[in-house]
Amino acid sequence: MTTLVIGANGQIGCQFCALAHAAGEPIRAMIRHPGQQPWFEERGIETVIADLEGDFTHAFDDCDQVVFTAGSGPHTGPDKTLLIDLYGAIRAVDAARERGLSRFLMVSAMRAENPQAAPEKLRPYMAAKFAADAYLRASGMPHVILKPGRLTDDPASERVAASLEETDGENRVSRGNVAHALLHLVKARELVDREFVLLDGQRSMAEVLA
Template sequence: MTTLVIGANGQIGKQFCELAQQAGTPVKAMIRSEEQAPWFKERGINTVIGDLEGDFEHAFEGCDQVVFTAGSGPHTGPDKTLMIDLFGAIRTADVAKKKGLSRYIMISAMRSEAPLEAPEKMRPYMAAKFAADVHLRNSGLSYVILKPGRLTDEAASQQFANSFDEAGDNQISRANVAYALLHTVKTPSVINQEYLLLDGQRPIGDIIQ
């Protein structure tokens, strides 16, 4: 089962692709240009050129499921949030449905269901995530939505919590998100589920099962 990774050149995407390669889990990393390819080729990770704001349907060929971990990033405006985090995610789901993929795994965000409660500068992003999640739930695809808290650059502890009360904080390392994503990809029986992900004290198999 080959997994297409949308947003492979991002911070979570790269860590996930590397973990998958080390685990022998086949992935195809979608990147925007050949300039991004060397990092992946050095690690033996297959790549395909595709643009979320343009043509990418060809990238799905030979893939069984898709991971969406793309993001417009904190230094862009609401225009990119609309085109990447919202419309890019919606188009990806529509193509996955058209191609008959078995599952769509979305990296969303904690509290995306309440955009107006987010800090003002984060509200367009949260609104985009909210709408993309709604579209995915109603797409007819089998799906998993992972909702990490505030992202950090700490090393992977491989220990998790799935509530603020349990974790005592609202953060999770990108490395832990990548690890949880690998577990999800390798557990095809998990469908139509949503999971809050925070750093904690439990193995990922206790959270996603």
């Protein structure tokens, strides 16, 4: 019942891995190179070396579900956005389906539903997320798509909202709250083919991610 975490070395990925391990959830952190291993090994978290731009199918061995929270990052160009955020996600969906995994949990973005409404510099990223989400929906792979608002480094409150109406238009959520939401979703294995917007708010994870 191991969960493969793609993008484990990212800001959300690291927080989620620490939370999941502390909660006793079996996880495998997919990382790109050995230099990233010490942080995980110090915490007793299993790792696998694999690259979304290469052959990474071995990372799925003996896993039951996937959390995809990988991203090319803000300092790369549209080429990496296409290769990682879009094509990497597509290849991961295909690998999960071919291996018969039970679920694919995708970290997307709230504005991915309408990329042209995003700030200009974010539109290629949002378009990649839009297409990756559409591919996942059409794949037949049981899935959950989590759509956070604008990410911040505020402390995790574990209090969230599901719409802008609840937040008076505040389109933001802490990375810590996203990590806590992923832990809730990983445990809630009965949730399939669902999509959730996630913002900082006043309600519990269990209420919003029901």
